[in-house]
């Protein structure tokens with residue numbers, strides 16, 4: 001069979017492309033390079049999680065964190081060692097965060113939203129059962145380097161929105 005010169009060149013270039021393409025795909029992706037933990041995905045034998053580094057400052061001596069966004073549940077800034085579990089008969093968190101005692105501990109009082117029964121739309125004397133289990137929504141924060149940089153920037157509509165909440169006041173905003 002006869003090949004024109006042009007055809008030969010095109011065939012050669014195509015062959016080179018296919019050959020290097022195959023070589024690249026067979027050697028460049030390792031198990032360790034997949035995912036963010038950089039260890040083999042089929043075994044956790046050599047996988048060590050980052051150490052958690054929670055605040056050890058006792059309640060009353062910690063520095064509160066800025067809120068992540070408007071009306072975000074604030075992170076717990078102090079040590080909670082010995083305060084859990086929260087049970088039906090014992091809730092240590094309320095011993096300091098109940099509005100009646102919070103000022104004397106200089107603790108942020110639970111907001112009005114936690115004393116409101118959303119079903120009957122009535123204000124209660126005590127914390128609503130739906131807000132009783134504090135650590136369901138509030139958690140301590142570990143000081144670790146994020147694996148992926150967070151570029152989210154909150155926009156607060158009030159000047160103190162990063163340290164105070166007012167969910168009950170604007171819960172129905174936009175609802176007709």
Ligand code: HEC
Pocket residue numbers: 058059060061062063064065074075076077078080083084092093094095096097105106107108134135138163
């Ligand atoms: C001995 C009293 C005490 C107890 C018990 C306690 N707290 Fe606190 N908490 C405080 C004080 C005081 C602050 C304010 C920061 C400080 O001074 O350490 C605070 C801060 C917080 C904050 C941050 C508030 C803000 O405005 O950013 C959250 C959330 C919180 N506590 C949740 C909890 C939860 C949940 C529990 C139960 C697991 C709990 N606390 C138990 C006293 C207490």
Ligand code: HEC
Pocket residue numbers: 071072073074093094097108109110111112113114127130131132133134135136137138163164165166167168
């Ligand atoms: C269902 C989720 C949920 C539970 C359970 C819950 N919280 Fe909250 N908390 C929130 C959210 C969301 C906010 C911020 C918005 C708001 O409600 O005003 C908040 C706000 C707060 C604040 C800040 C108040 C302020 O004026 O800035 C404190 C303190 C707090 N909670 C403590 C507690 C404690 C103590 C408990 C347990 C008795 C508890 N929370 C249970 C979701 C929760």
